[in-house]
Amino acid sequence: MIIGLAYDILRTEEKLLIDAAKRLGHSVKPIFVPKRIEWLNNTYNEEFRELGFVLERCVSHYRALSSAVILEGRGVPVVNPYRVIRDCGDKLVTTTILASKGIPVPKTVVVYNRDKAIEAARELGYPVVVKPILGSWGRFIARATNEDDLLDILDFRESMNSPHFKIHYIQQYIEKPDRDIRAFYVWGRVPVAIYRYSKRWKTNTALGGKAVKADLSEEQIELVIKSAEAVGGGVLGVDLMETKNGENLVGELNAVIEFRNTVQVTGYDLAGDVVKSTVEVFKK
Amino acid sequence: MQIENRSGEPVVPKLKCPVCEGSVDIPDDALEGELFEHQECGAQLELVIENGQLVLKLAEEVAEDWGE
Ligand SMILES: Nc1ncnc2c1ncn2[C@@H]1O[C@H](COP(=O)(O)OP(=O)(O)OP(=O)(O)O)[C@@H](O)[C@H]1O
Ligand SMILES: [Zn+2]
Numbered sequence: 001m002i003i004g005l006a007y008d009i010l011r012t013e014e015k016l017l018i019d020a021a022k023r024l025g026h027s028v029k030p031i032f033v034p035k036r037i038e039w040l041n042n043t044y045n046e047e048f049r050e051l052g053f054v055l056e057r058c059v060s061h062y063r064a065l066s067s068a069v070i071l072e073g074r075g076v077p078v079v080n081p082y083r084v085i086r087d088c089g090d091k092l093v094t095t096t097i098l099a100s101k102g103i104p105v106p107k108t109v110v111v112y113n114r115d116k117a118i119e120a121a122r123e124l125g126y127p128v129v130v131k132p133i134l135g136s137w138g139r140f141i142a143r144a145t146n147e148d149d150l151l152d153i154l155d156f157r158e159s160m161n162s163p164h165f166k167i168h169y170i171q172q173y174i175e176k177p178d179r180d181i182r183a184f185y186v187w188g189r190v191p192v193a194i195y196r197y198s199k200r201w202k203t204n205t206a207l208g209g210k211a212v213k214a215d216l217s218e219e220q221i222e223l224v225i226k227s228a229e230a231v232g233g234g235v236l237g238v239d240l241m242e243t244k245n246g247e248n249l250v251g252e253l254n255a256v257i258e259f260r261n262t263v264q265v266t267g268y269d270l271a272g273d274v275v276k277s278t279v280e281v282f283k284k
Numbered sequence: 285m286q287i288e289n290r291s292g293e294p295v296v297p298k299l300k301c302p303v304c305e306g307s308v309d310i311p312d313d314a315l316e317g318e319l320f321e322h323q324e325c326g327a328q329l330e331l332v333i334e335n336g337q338l339v340l341k342l343a344e345e346v347a348e349d350w351g352e
Contacts, residue, residue, distance in 0.1 A: 137352075
Protein backbone atom coordinates (compact mmCIF):
# COMPACT_ATOMS: atom_id res chain seq x y z
CA MET A 1 0.00 0.00 0.00
CA ILE A 2 1.11 3.59 -0.50
CA ILE A 3 0.81 5.51 2.74
CA GLY A 4 0.79 9.30 2.83
CA LEU A 5 2.53 11.08 5.68
CA ALA A 6 1.43 14.69 6.14
CA TYR A 7 3.97 16.58 8.21
CA ASP A 8 5.51 19.97 8.86
CA ILE A 9 8.54 18.99 10.90
CA LEU A 10 10.14 15.59 10.57
CA ARG A 11 10.64 14.38 14.12
CA THR A 12 11.72 11.03 15.54
CA GLU A 13 8.11 9.81 15.42
CA GLU A 14 7.76 10.53 11.71
CA LYS A 15 11.03 8.74 10.99
CA LEU A 16 9.89 5.74 13.03
CA LEU A 17 6.62 5.63 11.07
CA ILE A 18 8.38 5.88 7.71
CA ASP A 19 10.82 3.14 8.66
CA ALA A 20 8.02 0.92 9.96
CA ALA A 21 6.00 1.32 6.76
CA LYS A 22 8.98 0.40 4.61
CA ARG A 23 9.88 -2.52 6.84
CA LEU A 24 6.33 -3.83 6.45
CA GLY A 25 6.60 -3.65 2.67
CA HIS A 26 4.68 -0.44 2.04
CA SER A 27 5.84 2.74 0.41
CA VAL A 28 5.53 6.20 1.84
CA LYS A 29 4.59 9.42 0.13
CA PRO A 30 5.79 12.30 2.29
CA ILE A 31 3.47 15.33 2.10
CA PHE A 32 5.38 18.37 3.36
CA VAL A 33 2.45 20.55 4.31
CA PRO A 34 4.18 23.98 4.62
CA LYS A 35 5.01 23.99 0.91
CA ARG A 36 1.66 22.85 -0.48
CA ILE A 37 -0.69 24.87 -2.65
CA GLU A 38 -4.20 23.56 -2.11
CA TRP A 39 -6.99 24.55 -4.49
CA LEU A 40 -10.14 23.90 -2.58
CA ASN A 41 -12.26 23.66 -5.73
CA ASN A 42 -10.39 20.58 -6.89
CA THR A 43 -12.16 17.90 -4.96
CA TYR A 44 -10.72 15.23 -7.21
CA ASN A 45 -7.00 14.95 -7.03
CA GLU A 46 -4.92 12.60 -9.13
CA GLU A 47 -1.97 13.05 -6.83
CA PHE A 48 -3.65 11.35 -3.88
CA ARG A 49 -5.73 8.75 -5.70
CA GLU A 50 -3.19 6.00 -5.12
CA LEU A 51 -2.91 6.50 -1.38
CA GLY A 52 -4.43 3.94 0.97
CA PHE A 53 -4.60 6.53 3.73
CA VAL A 54 -2.67 9.47 5.11
CA LEU A 55 -1.11 9.65 8.56
CA GLU A 56 -1.65 13.20 9.81
CA ARG A 57 1.52 14.22 11.66
CA CYS A 58 1.72 18.03 11.66
CA VAL A 59 3.05 19.37 14.94
CA SER A 60 1.10 22.58 14.44
CA HIS A 61 -2.50 21.90 15.40
CA TYR A 62 -3.91 24.28 12.80
CA ARG A 63 -1.78 22.81 10.04
CA ALA A 64 -2.91 19.34 11.10
CA LEU A 65 -6.56 20.39 11.06
CA SER A 66 -6.25 22.15 7.71
CA SER A 67 -4.36 19.46 5.86
CA ALA A 68 -6.61 16.73 7.27
CA VAL A 69 -9.84 18.39 6.19
CA ILE A 70 -8.44 19.14 2.72
CA LEU A 71 -7.28 15.56 2.18
CA GLU A 72 -10.57 14.18 3.43
CA GLY A 73 -12.39 16.52 1.06
CA ARG A 74 -10.55 14.76 -1.74
CA GLY A 75 -11.71 11.38 -0.57
CA VAL A 76 -8.48 10.26 1.10
CA PRO A 77 -8.89 8.63 4.53
CA VAL A 78 -6.86 10.50 7.13
CA VAL A 79 -5.73 9.13 10.50
CA ASN A 80 -6.81 10.77 12.61
CA PRO A 81 -9.67 12.42 10.76
CA TYR A 82 -10.26 16.16 10.93
CA ARG A 83 -13.13 15.83 13.39
CA VAL A 84 -11.08 13.75 15.83
CA ILE A 85 -8.16 16.21 15.62
CA ARG A 86 -10.56 19.07 16.31
CA ASP A 87 -12.23 17.34 19.26
CA CYS A 88 -8.91 16.40 20.89
CA GLY A 89 -7.15 19.68 20.03
CA ASP A 90 -9.41 21.79 22.18
CA LYS A 91 -9.58 20.78 25.85
CA LEU A 92 -12.95 22.42 26.29
CA VAL A 93 -14.41 20.30 23.49
CA THR A 94 -12.71 17.11 24.71
CA THR A 95 -13.88 17.49 28.30
CA THR A 96 -17.40 18.36 27.15
CA ILE A 97 -17.61 15.25 24.97
CA LEU A 98 -16.13 12.94 27.62
CA ALA A 99 -18.39 14.29 30.35
CA SER A 100 -21.46 13.97 28.15
CA LYS A 101 -20.67 10.28 27.69
CA GLY A 102 -20.39 9.74 31.42
CA ILE A 103 -16.61 9.30 31.38
CA PRO A 104 -14.98 10.42 34.65
CA VAL A 105 -13.09 13.70 34.18
CA PRO A 106 -11.84 16.20 36.78
CA LYS A 107 -14.50 18.69 37.82
CA THR A 108 -14.06 21.50 35.29
CA VAL A 109 -15.64 24.89 34.75
CA VAL A 110 -15.43 27.32 31.84
CA VAL A 111 -15.88 31.06 32.34
CA TYR A 112 -15.39 34.11 30.14
CA ASN A 113 -14.23 36.78 32.58
CA ARG A 114 -12.26 37.19 35.79
CA ASP A 115 -15.14 37.87 38.15
CA LYS A 116 -16.85 34.71 37.12
CA ALA A 117 -13.53 32.89 37.37
CA ILE A 118 -13.16 33.93 40.99
CA GLU A 119 -16.75 33.00 41.73
CA ALA A 120 -16.41 29.59 40.08
CA ALA A 121 -13.05 28.83 41.73
CA ARG A 122 -14.54 29.50 45.16
CA GLU A 123 -17.16 26.92 44.46
CA LEU A 124 -14.63 24.48 43.01
CA GLY A 125 -12.26 24.88 45.97
CA TYR A 126 -8.49 25.53 45.87
CA PRO A 127 -6.06 24.53 44.53
CA VAL A 128 -7.31 24.88 40.98
CA VAL A 129 -5.59 24.33 37.65
CA VAL A 130 -6.02 26.79 34.78
CA LYS A 131 -5.30 25.53 31.28
CA PRO A 132 -5.25 27.03 27.83
CA ILE A 133 -7.87 25.21 25.78
CA LEU A 134 -5.34 24.97 22.95
CA GLY A 135 -1.76 23.88 23.40
CA SER A 136 0.39 21.10 24.69
CA TRP A 137 3.54 20.05 26.54
CA GLY A 138 2.24 21.65 29.73
CA ARG A 139 2.74 25.16 28.39
CA PHE A 140 0.79 27.92 30.18
CA ILE A 141 -0.84 25.41 32.50
CA ALA A 142 -0.82 26.93 35.97
CA ARG A 143 -1.94 26.00 39.46
CA ALA A 144 -3.48 28.48 41.86
CA THR A 145 -3.43 27.54 45.53
CA ASN A 146 -5.47 30.60 46.51
CA GLU A 147 -7.39 33.52 45.10
CA ASP A 148 -4.31 35.74 44.85
CA ASP A 149 -2.54 33.19 42.67
CA LEU A 150 -5.60 32.90 40.51
CA LEU A 151 -5.81 36.67 40.05
CA ASP A 152 -2.16 36.72 38.90
CA ILE A 153 -2.84 33.94 36.43
CA LEU A 154 -5.97 35.68 35.15
CA ASP A 155 -4.09 39.00 34.73
CA PHE A 156 -1.56 37.18 32.68
CA ARG A 157 -4.16 35.40 30.57
CA GLU A 158 -6.28 38.48 29.98
CA SER A 159 -3.21 40.34 28.70
CA MET A 160 -2.47 37.71 26.05
CA ASN A 161 -3.43 38.58 22.50
CA SER A 162 -4.89 35.25 21.45
CA PRO A 163 -8.64 35.21 22.03
CA HIS A 164 -8.56 31.64 23.31
CA PHE A 165 -6.72 32.83 26.43
CA LYS A 166 -9.83 34.78 27.38
CA ILE A 167 -11.78 31.58 27.72
CA HIS A 168 -10.82 30.29 31.15
CA TYR A 169 -10.86 26.54 31.60
CA ILE A 170 -10.51 25.92 35.32
CA GLN A 171 -10.19 22.52 36.86
CA GLN A 172 -10.11 20.94 40.26
CA TYR A 173 -6.52 20.07 41.20
CA ILE A 174 -6.20 16.30 41.46
CA GLU A 175 -3.95 15.00 44.25
CA LYS A 176 -2.32 12.29 42.23
CA PRO A 177 0.70 10.14 43.04
CA ASP A 178 4.02 11.42 41.68
CA ARG A 179 2.95 10.26 38.24
CA ASP A 180 0.21 10.16 35.65
CA ILE A 181 -0.54 7.71 32.86
CA ARG A 182 -0.21 8.02 29.10
CA ALA A 183 -1.91 5.16 27.34
CA PHE A 184 -1.96 4.54 23.61
CA TYR A 185 -5.13 3.47 21.86
CA VAL A 186 -4.74 1.82 18.45
CA TRP A 187 -7.96 0.83 16.69
CA GLY A 188 -9.74 -0.70 19.67
CA ARG A 189 -6.69 -1.92 21.60
CA VAL A 190 -4.38 -0.47 24.22
CA PRO A 191 -1.06 -2.05 23.26
CA VAL A 192 1.23 0.04 25.44
CA ALA A 193 1.21 2.62 28.22
CA ILE A 194 3.69 4.53 30.34
CA TYR A 195 3.74 6.28 33.67
CA ARG A 196 5.18 9.76 33.60
CA TYR A 197 6.95 10.29 36.91
CA SER A 198 7.90 13.70 38.18
CA LYS A 199 8.51 15.59 41.40
CA ARG A 200 6.54 18.41 39.82
CA TRP A 201 2.78 18.22 39.52
CA LYS A 202 3.13 18.68 35.79
CA THR A 203 4.57 15.36 34.66
CA ASN A 204 5.01 16.12 30.93
CA THR A 205 8.10 14.47 29.53
CA ALA A 206 8.70 17.73 27.67
CA LEU A 207 9.17 19.25 31.15
CA GLY A 208 11.46 16.52 32.44
CA GLY A 209 8.95 13.85 33.48
CA LYS A 210 10.44 10.37 33.41
CA ALA A 211 8.75 7.67 31.34
CA VAL A 212 8.41 4.17 32.83
CA LYS A 213 6.48 1.24 31.39
CA ALA A 214 3.02 0.90 32.91
CA ASP A 215 0.83 -2.18 33.19
CA LEU A 216 -2.74 -1.01 33.29
CA SER A 217 -5.61 -2.65 35.12
CA GLU A 218 -8.61 -4.02 33.22
CA GLU A 219 -10.57 -1.06 34.46
CA GLN A 220 -8.01 1.46 33.21
CA ILE A 221 -7.83 -0.21 29.82
CA GLU A 222 -11.61 -0.10 29.55
CA LEU A 223 -11.58 3.59 30.42
CA VAL A 224 -8.97 4.33 27.75
CA ILE A 225 -11.01 2.49 25.13
CA LYS A 226 -14.23 4.21 26.13
CA SER A 227 -12.57 7.63 26.02
CA ALA A 228 -11.04 7.05 22.60
CA GLU A 229 -14.32 5.76 21.23
CA ALA A 230 -16.09 8.83 22.57
CA VAL A 231 -14.29 10.95 19.95
CA GLY A 232 -14.43 8.36 17.19
CA GLY A 233 -11.30 6.31 17.76
CA GLY A 234 -8.38 5.73 15.41
CA VAL A 235 -4.95 6.18 16.97
CA LEU A 236 -4.90 8.24 20.14
CA GLY A 237 -3.00 9.10 23.29
CA VAL A 238 -5.17 9.04 26.40
CA ASP A 239 -3.98 10.60 29.68
CA LEU A 240 -5.24 9.24 32.98
CA MET A 241 -4.83 10.56 36.50
CA GLU A 242 -5.12 8.25 39.50
CA THR A 243 -6.91 9.77 42.48
CA LYS A 244 -6.24 9.03 46.14
CA ASN A 245 -9.34 6.92 46.47
CA GLY A 246 -8.38 4.63 43.64
CA GLU A 247 -10.43 6.26 40.92
CA ASN A 248 -9.12 7.06 37.46
CA LEU A 249 -9.92 10.33 35.71
CA VAL A 250 -9.33 11.12 32.06
CA GLY A 251 -7.15 14.21 31.66
CA GLU A 252 -7.04 14.68 27.94
CA LEU A 253 -6.82 13.04 24.53
CA ASN A 254 -4.12 13.53 21.92
CA ALA A 255 -4.75 13.03 18.23
CA VAL A 256 -1.19 13.44 16.87
CA ILE A 257 0.64 11.17 19.26
CA GLU A 258 4.21 11.62 20.41
CA PHE A 259 5.76 8.33 21.42
CA ARG A 260 9.54 8.39 21.18
CA ASN A 261 9.90 8.08 24.96
CA THR A 262 7.41 5.25 25.10
CA VAL A 263 9.30 3.30 22.44
CA GLN A 264 12.55 3.98 24.21
CA VAL A 265 11.49 2.72 27.64
CA THR A 266 9.13 -0.10 26.64
CA GLY A 267 10.82 -1.35 23.48
CA TYR A 268 7.34 -1.66 22.00
CA ASP A 269 7.19 -1.13 18.25
CA LEU A 270 4.31 1.32 18.37
CA ALA A 271 5.08 2.76 14.93
CA GLY A 272 4.88 -0.74 13.45
CA ASP A 273 1.63 -1.40 15.26
CA VAL A 274 0.08 1.85 14.03
CA VAL A 275 1.08 1.18 10.43
CA LYS A 276 0.07 -2.48 10.45
CA SER A 277 -3.32 -2.01 12.06
CA THR A 278 -4.18 1.08 10.03
CA VAL A 279 -3.36 -0.82 6.83
CA GLU A 280 -5.74 -3.59 8.02
CA VAL A 281 -8.51 -1.01 8.47
CA PHE A 282 -8.14 0.57 5.02
CA LYS A 283 -7.12 -2.33 2.80
CA LYS A 284 -9.74 -2.99 0.18
CA MET B 285 9.39 18.33 -4.06
CA GLN B 286 11.13 15.86 -1.86
CA ILE B 287 14.57 14.42 -1.79
CA GLU B 288 13.94 11.15 -3.52
CA ASN B 289 16.41 8.47 -2.72
CA ARG B 290 16.99 6.19 0.20
CA SER B 291 19.58 4.44 -1.95
CA GLY B 292 21.39 4.85 -5.24
CA GLU B 293 21.73 8.58 -5.69
CA PRO B 294 24.85 10.38 -4.52
CA VAL B 295 25.13 11.40 -0.91
CA VAL B 296 23.74 14.81 0.00
CA PRO B 297 26.69 17.16 0.41
CA LYS B 298 27.66 18.76 3.67
CA LEU B 299 25.61 21.90 4.16
CA LYS B 300 26.52 25.21 5.71
CA CYS B 301 25.16 26.18 9.11
CA PRO B 302 23.35 29.55 8.80
CA VAL B 303 24.36 30.45 12.34
CA CYS B 304 28.06 29.66 12.60
CA GLU B 305 28.87 28.86 8.96
CA GLY B 306 30.40 25.54 9.98
CA SER B 307 29.54 22.48 7.94
CA VAL B 308 26.76 20.07 8.88
CA ASP B 309 26.54 16.39 7.88
CA ILE B 310 23.21 15.46 6.36
CA PRO B 311 22.36 11.79 5.77
CA ASP B 312 21.39 10.89 2.21
CA ASP B 313 17.89 9.79 3.20
CA ALA B 314 17.02 13.12 4.81
CA LEU B 315 13.65 14.67 4.00
CA GLU B 316 12.54 18.26 3.76
CA GLY B 317 11.46 19.49 7.20
CA GLU B 318 13.94 17.27 9.04
CA LEU B 319 15.60 18.83 12.07
CA PHE B 320 19.30 18.81 12.84
CA GLU B 321 21.10 20.12 15.84
CA HIS B 322 24.44 21.55 14.87
CA GLN B 323 26.83 20.06 17.40
CA GLU B 324 29.40 22.82 17.05
CA CYS B 325 27.14 25.79 17.80
CA GLY B 326 24.01 24.16 19.21
CA ALA B 327 21.65 25.71 16.64
CA GLN B 328 18.41 23.89 15.79
CA LEU B 329 18.31 23.69 12.02
CA GLU B 330 15.70 22.62 9.52
CA LEU B 331 16.41 21.15 6.10
CA VAL B 332 14.54 22.95 3.31
CA ILE B 333 14.62 23.14 -0.45
CA GLU B 334 15.04 26.61 -1.93
CA ASN B 335 15.19 27.04 -5.70
CA GLY B 336 15.91 23.36 -6.03
CA GLN B 337 18.81 23.55 -3.59
CA LEU B 338 19.02 21.89 -0.21
CA VAL B 339 19.74 24.45 2.47
CA LEU B 340 19.64 24.63 6.23
CA LYS B 341 17.73 27.37 7.98
CA LEU B 342 17.06 28.12 11.60
CA ALA B 343 14.19 25.90 12.74
CA GLU B 344 10.78 27.45 13.24
CA GLU B 345 10.06 28.51 16.82
CA VAL B 346 7.55 26.60 18.87
CA ALA B 347 4.15 28.18 18.32
CA GLU B 348 1.12 28.33 20.56
CA ASP B 349 -0.65 25.53 18.69
CA TRP B 350 2.24 23.07 18.64
CA GLY B 351 2.03 19.71 20.32
CA GLU B 352 0.04 16.55 20.44
N1 LIG C 1 -6.48 18.86 37.20
C1 LIG C 1 -5.22 18.42 37.35
N2 LIG C 1 -4.73 18.07 38.56
C2 LIG C 1 -3.47 17.64 38.71
N3 LIG C 1 -2.59 17.52 37.69
C3 LIG C 1 -3.01 17.85 36.46
C4 LIG C 1 -4.34 18.32 36.23
N4 LIG C 1 -4.47 18.56 34.91
C5 LIG C 1 -3.29 18.28 34.35
N5 LIG C 1 -2.40 17.84 35.27
C6 LIG C 1 -1.02 17.45 34.99
O1 LIG C 1 -0.42 18.51 34.29
C7 LIG C 1 0.33 18.04 33.18
C8 LIG C 1 -0.16 18.66 31.88
O2 LIG C 1 -1.50 18.34 31.68
P1 LIG C 1 -2.14 18.04 30.26
O3 LIG C 1 -1.71 16.71 29.78
O4 LIG C 1 -3.60 18.29 30.38
O5 LIG C 1 -1.45 19.19 29.40
P2 LIG C 1 -0.92 19.29 27.92
O6 LIG C 1 -0.18 20.56 27.87
O7 LIG C 1 -2.04 19.13 26.98
O8 LIG C 1 0.10 18.09 27.76
P3 LIG C 1 0.33 17.01 26.58
O9 LIG C 1 -0.64 17.28 25.50
O10 LIG C 1 1.73 17.21 26.16
O11 LIG C 1 0.10 15.70 27.27
C9 LIG C 1 0.21 16.53 33.23
O12 LIG C 1 1.33 16.04 33.89
C10 LIG C 1 -1.00 16.27 34.08
O13 LIG C 1 -0.88 15.09 34.81
ZN1 LIG D 1 26.30 26.02 13.62
